[in-house]
Amino acid sequence: MSALVDCDEAWQHPLEKFKNSYEYCVSACRALRYEPDARQGLGSLRALDYRVFAAPSPAGYPDVASAWAAPDAVMKRIDWSYALSRRLERSVDPRARAADIAGPVLSQTTRQAVAQAPSRAEGLALFLVSPEFQRR
Amino acid sequence: MSLSRRDFLLRGGMLVAAGAFGGPALALAQAQTEQRLFVVVLRGALDGLAAVVPYGDRSYGDARGALVLPDPARIRLDSFYAMNAALASLAALYHQKQLLVLHATATPYRSRSHFDGQDILDSGAVEAHASTTGWLNRALVALRGGQGIAIGPSVPLLLQGPGDVTSWSPSVLPAATPDLLAQVVHLYEADPLLSRAIRDAEMLRSEDPGSRSAASSRGGARGPQAFAAMMRRAGELLGDDRSGLRLGAIELGGWDTHVAQGLDRGRLANAMQQLSSGIEAFEQALGAAWQQTAVLVVTEFGRTVKGNGTGGSDHGTATVAFLMGGKVAGGRVIGDWPGLASHQLYQERDLRPVNDLRALQKGVLVEHLGLVEGALGDAIFPGSAGVPALRGLMQA
Secondary structure (H helix, E strand, O other): OHHHHHOHHHHOOOOOOEOOHHHHHHHHHHHOOOOOOHHHHHHHHHHOOOOOOOOOOOOOOOOOHHHHOOHHHHHHHHHHHHHHHHHHHHHOOHHHHHHHHHHHHOOHHHHHHHHOOOOHHHHHHHHHHOOOOOEO | OOOOHHHHHOOOEEEEEEOOOOOOOOOOOOOOOOOEEEEEEEOOOOOHHHHEEOOOOOOHHHHHHHHOOOHHHEEEOOOOOEEEHHHHHHHHHHHOOOEEEEEEEEOOOOOOOHHHHHHHHHHOOOOOOOOOOOHHHHHHHHHOOOEEEEEOOOOOHHHOOOOOEEEEEEOOOEOOOHHHHHHHHHHOOOOHHHHHHHHHHHHHHHOOHHHHOOEOOOOOEOOOHHHHHHHHHHHHHHHOOOOOEEEEEEEEOOOOOOEOOOOOOOHHHHHHHHHHHHHHHHHHHHHHHHHHEEEEEEEOOOEOOOOOOOEOOOEOOOEEEEEEEOOEOOOEEEOOOOOOOHHHOEOOOEOOOOEEHHHHHHHHHHHOOOOOHHHHHHHOOOOOOOOOOOOOOEOO
């Protein structure tokens, strides 16, 4: 544990990797403190075109950003994130949540977009689909 | 297994129980009153001066500049005010004397944050985040019976609280709105990977003629008909005598028109048309119960009188509110008019808030729902003892 804390790499914020749909789904649910049951969880993954244990080819899911940031995939993330945010918006202040989760790596653009969103749902959705949150 | 009437009524949608009682609210709530109140919350700050135009104000043209509503897009209400033609069904109700307008109105909120403004609009409190319950829910408690319903995927703060509230939403969730997508495009500008993806996606979508229909290939409910469909369902549910539903609310976005406002054609006009067709659908679905129903349309604050540099308007203060229903003493624009000359504006930029929105809300609770005014100042609109309820809102 202390080795992890001491490790310089653990404290960098490069955000080099684009999250795959599974990582995105899980991190977004956690960000909104949403605990889906199995049906809801699988349904969410399906909405993001991710089928657990059923990758489209024997080679498994791809591990390059371009595969997950395809136009249709990005659009599905936006729709799904908006739907999730609309369900959970009441309990969450988007400004505070974005700062809690990604404070140091949030760009000025994202911070502003979240703060000026016309509703909480849109503020949360913008945070979830921001370039920063879609990477790790 | 027996299918209760409520199950049947809510079939085709999702029923989610909320409020203190938890669990699916399947038992029919016994209501003491036949009166219904439905609140339409416009999220994002409606430009009240574009919805109800004070064309009779001598300063109107100078004050609004590029945001003057062209003549053909106006429906005359009286010698001073005109309704935006995109709100055709509201103008029709006005002329049937079933809709009244309160102009230059605002909540107690005097700053410019959507989140805080909406919090005060919903909670009925004087300060943001001071209350975890909404004024409509507290009104439901005061009614001692009947049930509330949120039409949409979540229960807004407006309806949260100890009162018995259920919710209904279409089984197909709404997809991201064009407004949200425009914000996302801006968010992605500095990101080559994502900006290319969303640009391509938008292009693909615009080439697909079917994508603008009610249910797109992306699976979400979209398009101008989605809101009207939800309003129709709301009307059916509230209109059913045996349902016990007395109070309800729905939200509609698309009003935060900072860029290319489009008040006669474009974004704002489209949003108004959605509202207009939604009201029409709601009234039709209610049937005879329209005579026992009041609809209140409110928004968190208004927009600047002058346009900004991008063809839109920024967050302002006073705006407009609508009250309509079969027994509303309508056909009038009520309240004081503060004027649009520069010395009459609030902080030299906004329509001055001279009519407290709570006076209208309290008036509806007293005259339409029969609540006692003395009790509203603490329980429903805390800190509003100095704001008397408007009278004469309903036909005697």
